[in-house]
Amino acid sequence: MFNEKQLDRMLQQARAEAEQLGVAVNIAIVDAGAHLLAFYRMQGALLGSVDIAQRKAKTAVLFPLPTEALGELVRQEQLQSLELSNSGLILFAGGEPIRLQGQLMGGVGVSGASAEQDKQIARAAIAALSGQD
Amino acid sequence: MFNEKQLDRMLQQARAEAEQLGVAVNIAIVDAGAHLLAFYRMQGALLGSVDIAQRKAKTAVLFPLPTEALGELVRQEQLQSLELSNSGLILFAGGEPIRLQGQLMGGVGVSGASAEQDKQIARAAIAALSGQD
Amino acid sequence: MFNEKQLDRMLQQARAEAEQLGVAVNIAIVDAGAHLLAFYRMQGALLGSVDIAQRKAKTAVLFPLPTEALGELVRQEQLQSLELSNSGLILFAGGEPIRLQGQLMGGVGVSGASAEQDKQIARAAIAALSGQD
Amino acid sequence: MFNEKQLDRMLQQARAEAEQLGVAVNIAIVDAGAHLLAFYRMQGALLGSVDIAQRKAKTAVLFPLPTEALGELVRQEQLQSLELSNSGLILFAGGEPIRLQGQLMGGVGVSGASAEQDKQIARAAIAALSGQD
Secondary structure, three states: OOOHHHHHHHHHHHHHHHHHHOOOOEEEEEEOOOOEEEEEEOOOOOOOHHHHHHHHHHHHHHOOOOHHHHHHHHHHOOOOOHHHOOOOOOOOOOEEEEEEOOEEEEEEEEEOOOHHHHHHHHHHHHHOOOOOO | OOOHHHHHHHHHHHHHHHHHHOOOOEEEEEEOOOOEEEEEEOOOOOOOHHHHHHHHHHHHHHOOOOHHHHHHHHHHOOOOOHHHHHHOOOOOOOEEEEEEOOEEEEEEEEEOOOHHHHHHHHHHHHHOOOOOO | OOOHHHHHHHHHHHHHHHHHHOOOOEEEEEEOOOOEEEEEEOOOOOOOHHHHHHHHHHHHHHOOOOHHHHHHHHHHOOOOOHHHOOOOOOOOOOEEEEEEOOEEEEEEEEEOOOHHHHHHHHHHHHHOOOOOO | OOOHHHHHHHHHHHHHHHHHHOOOOEEEEEEOOOOEEEEEEOOOOOOOHHHHHHHHHHHHHHOOOOHHHHHHHHHHOOOOOHHHOOOOOOOOOOEEEEEEOOEEEEEEEEEOOOHHHHHHHHHHHHHOOOOOO
8 A cells, every 4th residue: 555655746737737738637546456546537637537537547457557558459359348347447548557567556647638648647656666666 | 606597598599499300309407416407208219219319418517518529538538447437428429518798607408300300409408508698 | 197288387487386385495306216307406406305305206206195194104014225216315304296187297396495394385285277278 | 715825725724724623634625516526535435525615514514504403494494305405415414514704615524533523624624715815
C-alpha cells in the first residue's frame, strides 16, 4: 500500500503535468485490490470523465497492463466482450498499473484530455514514485 | 437551471415537431448534473426508447457534444468501451447539449423515430429557448 | 394506456395542487408495466426526490396499493426486506395506483414535500381523470 | 463549483483534523450534482468506508442536511426505505452539505472513525472555506 507521501506526490505530479499540457483532467489512484485511494477533478475537467478515470485505474489493476495494451490484446485475441466484465472496463490509453520493485501496488487512471495526453499524465504520476520511498 | 416556462416550452416544441413529422417519441430533459428534469412518452412511442431517450440526454451533458458527434469521435480515436462508462452511454443521434449564453445548462434526448428525426426533434426543443428567458 | 390528454391533465393537476400548497415536487407517472410515461421536476424540487418519485410510482403498480398502505402491510405481516425487491421500493406515502373502470392503468408518484402533501398531490393527479376520456 | 484552491484547502483541513484526532478516514467531496470532485483515503483507513464516505457526501447534496439530521427525519416521519433510493443513502453522521453565501455548492462525506469524529472532520473541511474565495 502506498503511504500518504507517495499518494500526494503522484497526485501533485499528475496535476503539474496536466497544467503544463494545458489540460484539465480527472485523476484516480486505486490500490492492488482495485479500490479507490485518491481522486481529483481538476477545475473544468469533463464530467463524463469522472467515471472513466476510475475505470481506467481499475482496469489497469485487474489486468495489469497499460489500458491501451489490453485493448490491443482484446482485438488481437478476439476477446470481444471482455470489457463487459468487472462492471465495465476501459480499453483505451490513460490507465497504468503501478509497480514498485516488481510488485503490483495499484493503478492510476487519467481522463479528460486526449488518450495520449491522459497516458502521459498517468505516467508522470508513476514517475513521481521512483527513487523515493 | 431552467425555469418551468423554459421546460414547458421545450417539451411542447419537441412534441409539436414530432407530430408534424408524424412520429411518436420519448423526450427527456436533464440538468447540468445529468439529473432528470422532465420526461414525456408520446402515445405509441417505443417502450425500449424510454431508456434510450434518457441516456441520450445524459450523454449529451457528460460529454457536451451532439451524441452522434461523440460517436464519431469514439470511432476516429478508437475509444471503444467509452460507451460502457457512466452506466451506459448512447453514441448515435438524438442527444443534444443545451447551452444558454455559452453555458452548459443541460441536455435533451429524443428516441423513438429514426436517429435523424430524433435529432431534429431535440434541436426543435432547444430552439424553443432562443430569444426567451 | 393513457392518451396524451389524460397524461397532460394529470401532470397539470399535480402541478396546480403543488402550487396551491406552496411546495415544489417531482411528479412521475408510469404505465401498467411500471415503465415511465411522464416526469416533471418543479423548479426548486429536491434533487434526491427525483428518484423517489419514480420509485413511488413503480411501487404503486407492482403492488397496487397506496405506497403507505403497502408499508403498513409490510409492518403488520413482518415482510421485512420486501422493499429490497424490484431494485428498491418506497413504503411511505406519495405513490398511488391509477385505476380506470376497475382496471389498473398505471401509477403516480410524488416526492419533495411532506409525505402527506405528496399523497394529496398524487391523488389530485388521479382525480383529474374522472368523468373524462 | 469550487476552484482547486478551495478543494485543496478542504482536503488538507480534513486530513489535519483527522491526524489531530489520531484517526485515519476516507474523505469525499462532491459537486452540487452529487458527482465526485475529490477523494482521499488516509493510510490505514477502513476499506469498507471508501464507499460510505462517497455515499455520505452524495446524501448530503441530494437531501441538503447533515446526514444524521436526515436520519432523524426518516425516523420521525417514518420514511423507512428512503435510504434505498438513489442507489443507497447513508443516514448517520459524517456527511455535510456545503453552502457558500447560502447556495448549495456540494457535499463532504467522511468515514472511518466514529460517526461523531467523522462529522467533526467533515465540518473542519467546510470551515476551511470561510472568509476565503
